Amino acid sequence: MNKTSAAATLLAYVILAAATLRVLAFWAADPMLAYANNYDQIRALRTFGLQPRDAKQELYAATPDQPWRYFVQADKRHTPTYPSSDLLFKSIQYGTMAAFAHGDGSMDIKVGTAPQLIGWLLGVWLIFRKLTPRPMAALGYAGWMLLVADPVNLLFLNTWYAEFSTFAVATLFVGIAWLWLFDRVSLRSALIGGATSLIFISLSRSQYMFLLPAVALLTGLALALSRPHRELLAAAPGKLALLALICLLPTLVYKTASEQIRTATSANRIDTVFGALLPASKDQDRMLERLGLPSGCLQFSGRNWYDTPTEQYQTHCPKVMSLSLGRIAKALVGDPTPLVTIIGNIASHHRGFLQNQLGHIEGSVHARIDTGGKMHHQSLDRLLGYFSASAIHLLLWFSILSPALAALAAWGLRQRRWAFVFLLSGLLFNYTLFSSILGDGYFDLARHAMLCFSFGILFLVLLISFIASGGQKTHGSPPLGESAALDGPRGPTA
Structure with a gap:
């Protein structure tokens, strides 16, 4: 390893360590930093029969002024009213809290979120460790993780909202794509790991039920451009039918559960x-x-x-x-x-991704008013506040359209993997944005479109990485003929 590679690897370790420390500091902050309950947390609280220990409101009422750290068993457990894969995480959260309950029966949500936090960070570090033989790849992933380890996402950690688990799994999905892009895993492993991640995300809430089939369609089209893969797909119609059924599973679940929601x-x-x-x-x-x-x-x-x-x-x-x-x-x-007009309206009335209408700090009953500015200055989201409505409008259209243009440029340079990953990042951003608009209009858009923050930054990091590579092929990738469109690695490469 030359000095440049060694320096890049060291810098990548430093950046990811900084991201990890930021996450841990946010989790451990006292008083607790988290989003207050605007009612959506009730879906999980009712399932487990929990109530904030010190809240004066009636059972299952919203508490938008401040987040609550301690909970008590105030009711029996109920059948979930909203089907969600996030309930797997919340069951672990509830079980951990109950196992370490205080003598008075109160349960600490920080204790409950510790297992998912540890599991998530462990997954991130395992992906990163596998990337370190490719220093620039490790540097890009670490840089993205530092940028998205932001209050926009972290304020959901110590809560009963479903957003944090969706964000956490999304970062692992991106990590798997990153490993494939830089030839660190086989195509088969990337497809299995990516599909598993997307199944969880697509089942986390009805908004994402079409995400898995959308990504599957993009992947299928990309595979069809490679002659060996096209022939392989044509020879296995039974497997294709099974995969199609799996991709439709989230849609079927939410259609079946329509009465519940x-x-x-x-x-x-x-x-x-x-x-x-x-x-x-x-x-x-x-x-x-x-x-x-x-x-x-x-x-x-x-x-x-x-x-x-x-x-x-x-x-x-x-x-x-x-x-x-x-x-x-x-x-x-x-x-x-109308979509063009809606994008303009979003730009004109942009308030960022942070939800300052909710309390952020435990014990601060005026947090919605007094602490919104303080949290704003801890977030990358504050930079958007310096942009005019016209600049935000241009930024939105840049994020919507540029991934496709970057993919065309990469395709012209015979960089098929880069072209695919650019299209993937664009699909993720556009799906999150338009599913939010068509899912609930402008209402609570900052939360519904929360992943736009991370996926928009993802495209920029990918673009910088691509430019830094000079449009050259990824080290260790197969020859850049038609058959190399989505080929897996020939073996581990350093």
């Missing part, structure tokens, strides 16, 4: 159609027609689930309550211009 779905459709799509449409009557809704629904344009009694929607526009995502997508194919 009917209220949430109804609220989401109302916020999407009346809060976002109709106001952004130049011809609202035509948009209603495309959506299959009667003209009487126009009276609700600009409203949302929370400012209008549900009975009014049920009386005057009941079809919106069960409107399918497919119908919304079909309407936007016929007229995509």
Whole structure:
């Protein structure tokens, strides 16, 4: 190893160590740093029958002013009202808290989140260690981890929200893609590890149920561009059918569980159609027609689930309550211009990814007002505050379109792996953004689109890494012929 490689490896270790220390410091902070409950944590609290020990609110009420560290068993356990793979993490969290409960029965959420924190960091370090024979690869992954180890994501750690486990698994998924990009794992291992990660993410909440099939479709198309892989796929129709069924599993789960999440779905459709799509449409009557809704629904344009009694929607526009995502997508194919307007509205009313409407600090009842600025200055998110609405607008479109342009450039340089990973990063960003908009309109967009923060930074890190490589092939990768589009490594390379 030459001096440059040694220095890059050392720097990578330092950067990832700094990211790890930042995460641990956030977890251990006293008073506790976490997002307060805006009600969504109730899904998990009710499942385990828990209540904040010192909260004065009635059972399962929202507590948006401050987060709570100590919980007590205040009710029996209930069947989950919302199916989610995150409940696997929350079951471990609850079991650990119960095992180490205090004498008075109170349970510390920090103790409960320790196992998932340790498991996540261990996974990150194992991926990083496997990357270290390729110093620039290790440096890129470590740099990305430092940037995303941010309050935007870490404030979800010591909570009952599902967001942190989704973020943690997403970083492992990116790590697996990074290993494949730099020829540190075989294609088969990357596909198995990536699919396992995506199954978890896609089952974490209904917003992500189409993510697995979307990535699978992109991967399948890329494999089809490689003659050996195309021939292999054609020779195994049975396996392809099984894989397709697995990819549809998250969709089937949430379609089957539609009765359990009917209220949430109804609220989401109302916020999407009346809060976002109709106001952004130049011809609202035509948009209603495309959506299959009667003209009487126009009276609700600009409203949302929370400012209008549900009975009014049920009386005057009941079809919106069960409107399918497919119908919304079909309407936007016929007229995509509302999405352009919506992107402009997001830029004009941008408030960053941090949720300053919620308390962040344990015991601080005025945290929503007094500590929002302090947390803002601990986050990379603060940089967006220096951008004008026009600059944010350009940044959004850059993040939406640039991965495809970078993929074209990489393809032109016969860098098939880079082209695929650029497209993958763009798919992840765009899916997170548009599934948030079409999932619940503008409501709580900072939380629903939280992963846009990490995936947007991912593209920038990939782009810098690609430019730093001078468009050269990754060391140890197979010859750059058509058959090398997604080939796995020929063996371990240093």
